[in-house]
Amino acid sequence: MKVTMTVNGRARTFDVEPNRLLLNLLREDLDLTGAKYGCGMGECGACTVLLDGEPVMACMTLAVDCEGATIETVEGLSSGEALHPIQEAFIEEGAVQCGFCTPGFIMATKALLGESPEPTEPEIREYLKGNICRCTGYVNIVKAVQRAAEALR
Ligand code: FES
Ligand code: FES
Structure with a gap:
């Protein structure tokens, strides 16, 4: 399935399986490895990213449910060398x-x-x-x- 989302300010389109997790998409397809795979069950928060400004567990979020969404990860916070x-x-x-x-x-x-x-x-x-x-x-x-x-x- 095609899914388009904005990740850290950049529009991205992916071809994903319906069961592809947002966390795996970020880590494996975009090399955004800040969000971590901890429990994989929505219990630890290590995978937290922002979806339209709200914190979500990326290990519990399907990529296809992010159609049109804005995703922010920790990699998007700093500007150049300057940390947030x-x-x-x-x-x-x-x-x-x-x-x-x-x-x-x-x-x-x-x-x-x-x-x-x-x-x-x-x-x-x-x-x-x-x-x-x-x-x-x-x-x-x-x-x-x-x-x-x-x-x-
Ligand atoms: S990896 Fe623990 S809540 Fe997602
Ligand atoms: S789990 Fe090690 S700093 Fe939080």
Whole structure:
């Protein structure tokens, strides 16, 4: 099936099997390997990307359902050598350890701050509850989101 979507600002057309996952399309066809395959079951958030500005689990999203959609991945955030303020904040607060979960957290954070520029700590924790990190213990991730929020205001 033919499917056309805009990925990180660029229009793309693909010929896909009806069961092709968005995550595999991004990683294998476009080499956008920021979104990770963690659980493959919608449980960990490592594959989070934005679909029309909303965070989705790319491991649970069919490519054919993205017809006409705008997809954003972590690769689309930086401009040239300059990292996005959310990426900077994650580094500054030590919210990245192994990094496996980080692209998913960053994309979910972008969506959160788009909806709520000044989120409280409980709001941050609630919004990001679908993203699992096995390394940081979340404290630094919350601080990174707060720092990013401040930088973006
Ligand atoms: S890999 Fe998609 S939610 Fe875990
Ligand atoms: S930094 Fe390792 S899983 Fe989050």
